[in-house]
Amino acid sequence: MATTACFIIVSRNDIPIYEAEVGSAVKREDVAHLHQFILHAAQDIVQDLAWTTSAMFLKAIDRFNDLVVSVYVTAGHTRLMLLHDSRNDDGIKSFFQEVHELYIKIILNPLYLPGSRITSSHFDTKVRALARKYL
Template identity: 80%
Template sequence: MASTACFMIISKNDIPIYEAEVGTAPKKEEAAHQHQFILHAALDIVQDLAWTTSAMFLKAIDRFNDLVVSVYVTAAVHTRLMLLHDSRNDDGIKSFFQEVHELYIKASFTLLTVFVIILLNPLYLPGSRVTSSHFDTKVRALARRSE
């Protein structure tokens, strides 16, 4: 993926239920916080946008500085898979985006499959935190593959 990236799942109550720093850049706590702040703020945009489009994948709906927010809004439970990624890329933003887009959609769908599996877990209470380590490894593996 990108050198800086933060992947989060936000429940329909706007509570984060999963978060992962999936970028390749060395992780800093401060930065991670900032990423979450950006994603949190982007929820305002998502909230409006989600009602205006039938698309589930909302590409680059928000940005702050170099960080771009893309969102996958799940239809059924209105859970949002949010990805914060930096748009700076040597190969040029456009080609990068096309690539990331493709990968991201793929990833999103796969993620969605995983997500649905979680939801179908009878022990999972909708809206509560995702603590499955299986899910975590899967997300990180997908993030690595799309690098």
């Protein structure tokens, strides 16, 4: 498992609808903020890159210091963004694919308003389990 990993789902309206620190490192608030800042900044690159490829998994698209940003863009332009310090492309890809499936299940919920925050604790548990498995 990676020491640092921050996972965020950004809705098509650029609102973070789910955020989780899934790294094994001891959580520090200022570091967590930095992670979010990096992910936020990486969106500029994602927005250009997403239209140049048909693949959903965009691999590592940005980095700052040792931290790398990998992005997976769904067809609805929801972005699954992972900030990590490991170089495990296959694991990240599987992680993204499985989280995407979870996300689809969330969207299928008629009571879920697309674009609003994902508050399901079940989703959270599953995502963290996947992070432990793949990252």
